[in-house]
Protein backbone atom coordinates (compact mmCIF):
# COMPACT_ATOMS: atom_id res chain seq x y z
CA UNK A 1 0.00 0.00 0.00
CA UNK A 2 2.64 2.41 1.11
CA UNK A 3 4.84 1.46 -1.78
CA UNK A 4 2.01 2.05 -4.21
CA UNK A 5 1.38 5.44 -2.73
CA UNK A 6 5.04 6.36 -3.06
CA UNK A 7 5.21 5.27 -6.64
CA UNK A 8 2.05 7.25 -7.32
CA UNK A 9 3.59 10.35 -5.79
CA UNK A 10 6.75 9.63 -7.71
CA UNK A 11 4.86 9.38 -10.95
CA UNK A 12 3.05 12.59 -10.18
CA UNK A 13 6.27 14.51 -9.66
CA UNK A 14 7.80 12.88 -12.69
CA UNK A 15 4.94 14.09 -14.85
CA UNK A 16 5.33 17.58 -13.45
CA UNK A 17 9.04 17.40 -14.17
CA UNK A 18 8.45 16.29 -17.71
CA UNK A 19 5.88 19.01 -18.15
CA UNK A 20 8.30 21.66 -16.85
CA UNK A 21 11.09 20.36 -19.02
CA UNK A 22 8.85 20.33 -22.05
CA UNK A 23 7.70 23.86 -21.43
CA UNK A 24 11.22 25.13 -20.77
CA UNK A 25 12.41 24.02 -24.17
CA UNK A 26 12.91 27.01 -26.36
CA UNK A 27 10.22 27.10 -28.97
CA UNK A 28 11.95 27.07 -32.30
CA UNK A 29 10.49 26.69 -35.73
CA UNK A 30 12.56 23.63 -36.54
CA UNK A 31 10.79 20.28 -36.46
CA UNK A 32 11.59 17.30 -34.35
CA UNK A 33 13.66 14.65 -36.12
CA UNK A 34 15.09 11.33 -34.99
CA UNK A 35 18.84 11.41 -34.95
CA UNK A 36 20.83 8.16 -34.84
CA UNK A 37 22.36 7.86 -31.40
CA UNK A 38 25.86 7.33 -32.83
CA UNK A 39 25.62 10.74 -34.50
CA UNK A 40 25.30 12.56 -31.17
CA UNK A 41 28.69 13.95 -30.21
CA UNK A 42 29.76 13.40 -26.59
CA UNK A 43 31.53 16.00 -24.50
CA UNK A 44 33.85 14.93 -21.67
CA UNK A 45 31.20 14.75 -18.89
CA UNK A 46 28.94 12.66 -21.15
CA UNK A 47 31.86 10.44 -22.15
CA UNK A 48 32.87 9.91 -18.52
CA UNK A 49 29.35 9.11 -17.46
CA UNK A 50 28.81 6.61 -20.28
CA UNK A 51 32.17 4.99 -19.65
CA UNK A 52 31.13 4.40 -16.05
CA UNK A 53 27.48 3.51 -16.52
CA UNK A 54 27.19 1.94 -19.95
CA UNK A 55 30.65 0.81 -21.02
CA UNK A 56 29.60 -2.02 -23.34
CA UNK A 57 27.07 0.04 -25.29
CA UNK A 58 29.51 2.91 -25.47
CA UNK A 59 32.02 0.53 -26.98
CA UNK A 60 29.43 -0.65 -29.47
CA UNK A 61 28.18 2.79 -30.50
CA UNK A 62 31.52 4.59 -30.23
CA UNK A 63 30.17 8.13 -30.38
CA UNK A 64 32.44 10.95 -31.53
CA UNK A 65 34.03 13.20 -28.96
CA UNK A 66 33.91 17.00 -28.96
CA UNK A 67 37.35 18.52 -29.76
CA UNK A 68 39.08 20.10 -26.71
CA UNK A 69 38.43 23.58 -28.04
CA UNK A 70 34.66 23.13 -27.77
CA UNK A 71 34.62 20.73 -24.85
CA UNK A 72 32.79 21.29 -21.56
CA UNK A 73 34.01 20.51 -18.06
CA UNK A 74 32.06 19.23 -15.06
CA UNK A 75 29.90 16.20 -14.43
CA UNK A 76 26.35 15.20 -15.20
CA UNK A 77 23.82 15.66 -12.39
CA UNK A 78 22.74 12.40 -10.69
CA UNK A 79 19.36 13.94 -9.82
CA UNK A 80 18.55 14.57 -13.44
CA UNK A 81 19.75 11.08 -14.39
CA UNK A 82 17.50 9.59 -11.69
CA UNK A 83 14.49 11.48 -12.95
CA UNK A 84 15.05 10.36 -16.52
CA UNK A 85 15.63 6.82 -15.27
CA UNK A 86 12.23 6.86 -13.60
CA UNK A 87 10.69 7.88 -16.91
CA UNK A 88 12.26 4.78 -18.45
CA UNK A 89 11.09 2.69 -15.48
CA UNK A 90 7.55 3.91 -15.97
CA UNK A 91 7.78 3.28 -19.71
CA UNK A 92 7.02 6.89 -20.56
CA UNK A 93 10.41 7.88 -21.96
CA UNK A 94 8.72 8.90 -25.22
CA UNK A 95 7.11 11.71 -23.22
CA UNK A 96 10.49 13.27 -22.51
CA UNK A 97 10.89 16.44 -24.55
CA UNK A 98 13.19 16.30 -27.60
CA UNK A 99 16.74 17.38 -27.05
CA UNK A 100 18.19 20.43 -28.78
CA UNK A 101 21.18 19.86 -31.04
CA UNK A 102 23.28 21.77 -33.49
CA UNK A 103 24.88 20.38 -36.62
CA UNK A 104 28.62 20.06 -36.18
CA UNK A 105 30.10 21.99 -39.09
CA UNK A 106 28.97 20.38 -42.33
CA UNK A 107 29.13 16.84 -40.96
CA UNK A 108 26.26 14.53 -40.18
CA UNK A 109 27.07 14.76 -36.49
CA UNK A 110 25.39 16.89 -33.87
CA UNK A 111 26.54 18.54 -30.66
CA UNK A 112 24.06 18.70 -27.79
CA UNK A 113 22.87 22.14 -26.81
CA UNK A 114 20.27 21.02 -24.32
CA UNK A 115 19.74 17.42 -23.22
CA UNK A 116 23.04 15.83 -22.39
CA UNK A 117 21.39 13.73 -19.68
CA UNK A 118 18.64 12.49 -22.01
CA UNK A 119 21.27 11.63 -24.64
CA UNK A 120 23.42 9.47 -22.40
CA UNK A 121 20.35 7.77 -20.96
CA UNK A 122 19.07 6.98 -24.46
CA UNK A 123 22.47 5.50 -25.23
CA UNK A 124 22.44 3.48 -22.02
CA UNK A 125 18.98 2.09 -22.76
CA UNK A 126 20.05 0.97 -26.20
CA UNK A 127 17.90 3.44 -28.13
CA UNK A 128 18.82 3.51 -31.80
CA UNK A 129 17.87 7.15 -32.20
CA UNK A 130 16.78 10.15 -30.18
CA UNK A 131 14.16 12.79 -30.99
CA UNK A 132 15.80 16.18 -31.39
CA UNK A 133 15.25 19.67 -32.58
CA UNK A 134 18.02 20.96 -34.80
CA UNK A 135 18.90 24.52 -33.92
CA UNK A 136 20.50 26.76 -36.47
CA UNK A 137 22.58 29.88 -36.01
CA UNK A 138 23.03 30.90 -32.36
CA UNK A 139 25.54 29.62 -29.90
CA UNK A 140 25.10 27.04 -27.21
CA UNK A 141 22.45 28.23 -24.84
CA UNK A 142 24.33 27.53 -21.67
CA UNK A 143 27.33 29.55 -22.74
CA UNK A 144 25.48 32.86 -22.52
CA UNK A 145 27.17 35.06 -19.92
CA UNK A 146 24.13 34.92 -17.67
CA UNK A 147 25.94 36.23 -14.63
CA UNK A 148 26.37 39.58 -16.30
CA UNK A 149 22.70 40.09 -16.84
CA UNK A 150 21.27 42.13 -13.97
CA UNK A 151 18.48 40.43 -12.07
CA UNK A 152 16.37 43.56 -11.92
CA UNK A 153 15.70 43.42 -15.65
CA UNK A 154 12.38 42.07 -16.87
CA UNK A 155 12.33 38.88 -18.91
CA UNK A 156 11.83 40.87 -22.08
CA UNK A 157 14.80 43.14 -21.36
CA UNK A 158 16.93 40.13 -20.57
CA UNK A 159 16.06 38.59 -23.90
CA UNK A 160 16.96 41.85 -25.61
CA UNK A 161 20.31 42.03 -23.84
CA UNK A 162 21.08 38.45 -24.71
CA UNK A 163 20.37 39.16 -28.35
CA UNK A 164 22.66 42.15 -28.16
CA UNK A 165 25.50 40.05 -26.78
CA UNK A 166 25.19 37.34 -29.40
CA UNK A 167 24.95 39.92 -32.12
CA UNK A 168 28.15 41.60 -30.99
CA UNK A 169 29.87 38.23 -31.05
CA UNK A 170 28.67 37.55 -34.54
CA UNK A 171 29.92 40.93 -35.69
CA UNK A 172 33.29 40.33 -34.07
CA UNK A 173 33.63 36.99 -35.74
CA UNK A 174 32.84 38.30 -39.18
CA UNK A 175 35.05 41.33 -39.42
CA UNK A 176 38.41 41.11 -41.06
CA UNK A 177 39.07 44.79 -41.33
CA UNK A 178 41.22 46.10 -38.50
CA UNK A 179 39.62 49.52 -38.30
CA UNK A 180 36.18 48.05 -37.96
CA UNK A 181 37.41 45.73 -35.26
CA UNK A 182 38.59 48.72 -33.30
CA UNK A 183 35.21 50.40 -33.42
CA UNK A 184 33.50 47.24 -32.25
CA UNK A 185 35.92 46.93 -29.39
CA UNK A 186 35.06 50.43 -28.29
CA UNK A 187 31.39 49.50 -28.40
CA UNK A 188 31.93 46.39 -26.34
CA UNK A 189 33.83 48.37 -23.75
CA UNK A 190 30.87 50.63 -23.31
CA UNK A 191 28.64 47.62 -22.99
CA UNK A 192 30.93 46.06 -20.47
CA UNK A 193 30.64 49.23 -18.44
CA UNK A 194 26.90 48.72 -18.27
CA UNK A 195 27.37 45.21 -17.04
CA UNK A 196 29.79 46.24 -14.37
CA UNK A 197 27.44 48.86 -12.99
CA UNK A 198 24.79 46.24 -12.66
CA UNK A 199 27.13 43.98 -10.71
CA UNK A 200 27.79 46.82 -8.35
CA UNK A 201 24.12 47.43 -7.80
CA UNK A 202 23.69 43.84 -6.77
CA UNK A 203 25.88 44.51 -3.75
CA UNK A 204 29.14 43.23 -5.15
CA UNK A 205 31.26 45.41 -2.87
CA UNK A 206 33.30 42.51 -1.61
CA UNK A 207 33.75 41.03 -5.03
CA UNK A 208 34.94 44.32 -6.39
CA UNK A 209 37.65 44.60 -3.80
CA UNK A 210 38.76 41.07 -4.29
CA UNK A 211 39.06 41.73 -7.98
CA UNK A 212 41.16 44.79 -7.33
CA UNK A 213 43.41 42.84 -5.02
CA UNK A 214 43.98 40.08 -7.51
CA UNK A 215 44.91 42.59 -10.11
CA UNK A 216 47.75 44.06 -8.09
CA UNK A 217 49.14 46.99 -10.03
CA UNK A 218 49.72 50.46 -8.66
CA UNK A 219 49.70 50.90 -4.90
CA UNK A 220 46.72 53.03 -3.81
CA UNK A 221 47.32 56.08 -1.60
CA UNK A 222 46.84 55.37 2.10
CA UNK A 223 43.86 57.05 3.69
CA UNK A 224 41.39 56.41 6.50
CA UNK A 225 40.81 57.35 10.10
CA UNK A 226 44.13 58.42 11.72
CA UNK A 227 45.08 56.24 14.67
CA UNK A 228 47.75 56.81 17.28
CA UNK A 229 49.71 53.97 18.82
CA UNK A 230 47.67 54.65 21.96
CA UNK A 231 44.44 54.04 20.07
CA UNK A 232 45.89 50.77 18.83
CA UNK A 233 46.92 49.80 22.33
CA UNK A 234 43.46 50.58 23.68
CA UNK A 235 41.67 48.69 20.94
CA UNK A 236 43.93 45.71 21.42
CA UNK A 237 43.11 45.55 25.11
CA UNK A 238 39.38 46.22 24.98
CA UNK A 239 37.93 45.31 21.56
CA UNK A 240 36.99 41.74 20.80
CA UNK A 241 37.77 42.24 17.11
CA UNK A 242 40.72 43.07 14.92
CA UNK A 243 41.10 46.49 13.42
CA UNK A 244 43.25 47.11 10.37
CA UNK A 245 44.37 49.70 7.90
CA UNK A 246 47.30 51.20 6.09
CA UNK A 247 50.33 53.22 7.18
CA UNK A 248 52.63 55.90 5.84
CA UNK A 249 56.28 55.91 6.86
CA UNK A 250 57.38 59.47 7.51
CA UNK A 251 60.84 59.73 5.92
CA UNK A 252 61.90 62.61 8.19
CA UNK A 253 61.14 61.03 11.54
CA UNK A 254 61.11 57.37 10.46
CA UNK A 255 57.78 57.03 12.24
CA UNK A 256 54.64 55.32 10.98
CA UNK A 257 51.38 57.23 10.73
CA UNK A 258 48.58 54.68 11.03
CA UNK A 259 45.17 54.96 9.36
CA UNK A 260 42.32 52.61 10.11
CA UNK A 261 39.94 51.52 7.36
CA UNK A 262 38.77 48.12 8.41
CA UNK A 263 37.28 46.17 11.28
CA UNK A 264 36.73 42.44 11.52
CA UNK A 265 34.21 40.23 13.33
CA UNK A 266 34.52 39.16 16.96
CA UNK A 267 35.24 35.64 18.11
CA UNK A 268 32.74 34.07 18.72
CA UNK A 269 30.35 34.19 16.84
CA UNK A 270 33.01 34.16 14.09
CA UNK A 271 35.27 31.12 14.15
CA UNK A 272 38.35 33.27 13.98
CA UNK A 273 39.09 36.95 14.01
CA UNK A 274 40.34 38.64 10.88
CA UNK A 275 40.36 42.05 9.29
CA UNK A 276 40.69 43.04 5.68
CA UNK A 277 41.88 46.41 4.44
CA UNK A 278 39.93 48.12 1.71
CA UNK A 279 42.78 47.86 -0.76
CA UNK A 280 46.25 46.49 -1.18
CA UNK A 281 48.14 49.39 0.34
CA UNK A 282 51.94 49.36 0.42
CA UNK A 283 52.10 49.10 4.21
CA UNK A 284 49.23 47.37 5.98
CA UNK A 285 48.66 46.68 9.66
CA UNK A 286 46.24 44.80 11.86
CA UNK A 287 45.81 44.00 15.53
CA UNK A 288 45.76 40.69 17.34
CA UNK A 289 43.47 41.51 20.29
CA UNK A 290 44.92 40.71 23.70
CA UNK A 291 41.58 41.07 25.42
CA UNK A 292 38.59 38.93 26.11
CA UNK A 293 38.09 35.29 26.83
CA UNK A 294 40.19 34.01 23.96
CA UNK A 295 43.01 36.42 23.16
CA UNK A 296 44.49 36.21 19.67
CA UNK A 297 47.81 34.52 19.09
CA UNK A 298 51.04 36.39 19.75
CA UNK A 299 52.35 34.99 16.47
CA UNK A 300 51.55 35.79 12.84
CA UNK A 301 49.15 33.45 11.09
CA UNK A 302 49.98 31.65 7.86
CA UNK A 303 47.93 34.22 5.97
CA UNK A 304 49.83 37.02 7.75
CA UNK A 305 53.11 35.50 6.63
CA UNK A 306 51.96 35.07 3.05
CA UNK A 307 50.27 38.41 2.60
CA UNK A 308 53.41 40.28 1.62
CA UNK A 309 54.57 37.51 -0.70
CA UNK A 310 51.50 37.73 -2.90
CA UNK A 311 50.45 40.78 -4.91
CA UNK A 312 50.25 44.22 -3.37
CA UNK A 313 51.53 45.11 0.08
CA UNK A 314 55.25 45.01 0.73
CA UNK A 315 55.11 45.42 4.51
CA UNK A 316 52.69 44.10 7.09
CA UNK A 317 52.67 45.21 10.74
CA UNK A 318 50.94 43.01 13.28
CA UNK A 319 50.26 44.54 16.66
CA UNK A 320 50.03 42.11 19.52
CA UNK A 321 50.24 42.47 23.27
CA UNK A 322 54.03 42.35 23.60
CA UNK A 323 55.09 44.11 20.46
CA UNK A 324 54.77 44.50 16.74
CA UNK A 325 55.74 42.00 14.06
CA UNK A 326 57.08 43.42 10.82
CA UNK A 327 56.89 41.10 7.86
CA UNK A 328 58.11 42.38 4.54
CA UNK A 329 58.84 41.21 1.05
CA UNK A 330 59.63 43.54 -1.84
CA UNK A 331 59.54 40.91 -4.54
CA UNK A 332 56.17 39.45 -5.49
CA UNK A 333 55.26 35.96 -6.54
CA UNK A 334 52.50 35.80 -9.09
CA UNK A 335 52.33 32.05 -9.71
CA UNK A 336 49.59 30.59 -7.54
CA UNK A 337 51.30 27.22 -7.61
CA UNK A 338 54.42 28.54 -5.91
CA UNK A 339 52.36 30.48 -3.36
CA UNK A 340 50.55 27.23 -2.56
CA UNK A 341 53.86 25.45 -2.10
CA UNK A 342 55.14 28.18 0.21
CA UNK A 343 51.93 27.99 2.18
CA UNK A 344 52.27 24.23 2.49
CA UNK A 345 55.83 24.64 3.76
CA UNK A 346 54.94 27.32 6.33
CA UNK A 347 51.63 25.99 7.68
CA UNK A 348 52.99 23.05 9.75
CA UNK A 349 55.62 25.32 11.32
CA UNK A 350 53.02 27.84 12.45
CA UNK A 351 50.79 25.02 13.67
CA UNK A 352 53.62 23.50 15.68
CA UNK A 353 54.43 26.85 17.28
CA UNK A 354 50.81 27.49 18.22
CA UNK A 355 50.39 24.00 19.65
CA UNK A 356 53.51 24.32 21.79
CA UNK A 357 52.83 27.76 23.23
CA UNK A 358 49.41 27.32 24.87
CA UNK A 359 47.58 28.28 21.69
CA UNK A 360 50.09 30.98 20.83
CA UNK A 361 50.04 32.68 24.22
CA UNK A 362 53.65 32.05 25.35
CA UNK A 363 56.50 33.95 23.80
CA UNK A 364 60.07 32.97 24.58
CA UNK A 365 63.44 33.24 22.92
CA UNK A 366 63.20 29.59 22.10
CA UNK A 367 59.78 29.67 20.46
CA UNK A 368 60.61 32.81 18.49
CA UNK A 369 63.86 31.33 17.22
CA UNK A 370 62.22 28.04 16.40
CA UNK A 371 59.49 29.71 14.38
CA UNK A 372 61.66 32.02 12.32
CA UNK A 373 64.50 29.52 11.84
CA UNK A 374 62.14 26.85 10.68
CA UNK A 375 60.25 29.06 8.30
CA UNK A 376 63.44 29.83 6.43
CA UNK A 377 64.81 26.31 6.79
CA UNK A 378 61.50 24.88 5.57
CA UNK A 379 61.49 27.14 2.54
CA UNK A 380 65.11 26.28 1.78
CA UNK A 381 64.43 22.57 2.07
CA UNK A 382 61.64 22.82 -0.48
CA UNK A 383 63.81 24.91 -2.79
CA UNK A 384 61.46 27.84 -2.37
CA UNK A 385 63.87 30.27 -0.75
CA UNK A 386 65.06 31.51 -4.13
CA UNK A 387 61.57 32.79 -4.86
CA UNK A 388 61.48 35.17 -1.91
CA UNK A 389 64.99 36.56 -1.43
CA UNK A 390 63.69 39.79 0.12
CA UNK A 391 61.50 38.07 2.70
CA UNK A 392 62.04 39.39 6.25
CA UNK A 393 60.41 38.57 9.56
CA UNK A 394 61.15 40.57 12.72
CA UNK A 395 59.55 41.00 16.12
CA UNK A 396 59.88 44.36 17.86
CA UNK A 397 58.75 44.09 21.44
CA UNK A 398 57.67 47.02 23.57
CA UNK A 399 60.56 48.09 25.77
CA UNK A 400 58.44 48.13 28.91
CA UNK A 401 58.09 44.36 28.51
CA UNK A 402 61.82 43.85 28.21
CA UNK A 403 62.18 42.38 31.68
CA UNK A 404 59.02 40.34 31.52
CA UNK A 405 59.98 38.69 28.27
CA UNK A 406 63.70 38.50 28.89
CA UNK A 407 64.49 38.09 25.20
CA UNK A 408 67.97 38.09 23.79
CA UNK A 409 68.35 41.03 21.49
CA UNK A 410 69.25 40.14 17.92
CA UNK A 411 68.62 41.47 14.45
CA UNK A 412 65.31 39.64 14.52
CA UNK A 413 64.00 41.12 17.71
CA UNK A 414 64.69 44.36 19.40
CA UNK A 415 63.12 46.43 22.13
CA UNK A 416 61.40 49.52 20.85
CA UNK A 417 59.65 52.42 22.45
CA UNK A 418 56.26 52.51 20.72
CA UNK A 419 56.21 56.31 20.75
CA UNK A 420 59.49 56.47 18.84
CA UNK A 421 58.14 54.40 15.99
CA UNK A 422 54.49 55.36 15.71
CA UNK A 423 52.60 58.61 15.85
Ligand SMILES: [Zn+2]
Pocket residue numbers: 286287288300301304318
Ligand atom coordinates in the same frame (compact mmCIF):
# COMPACT_ATOMS: atom_id res chain seq x y z
ZN1 LIG B 1 46.95 38.27 11.93
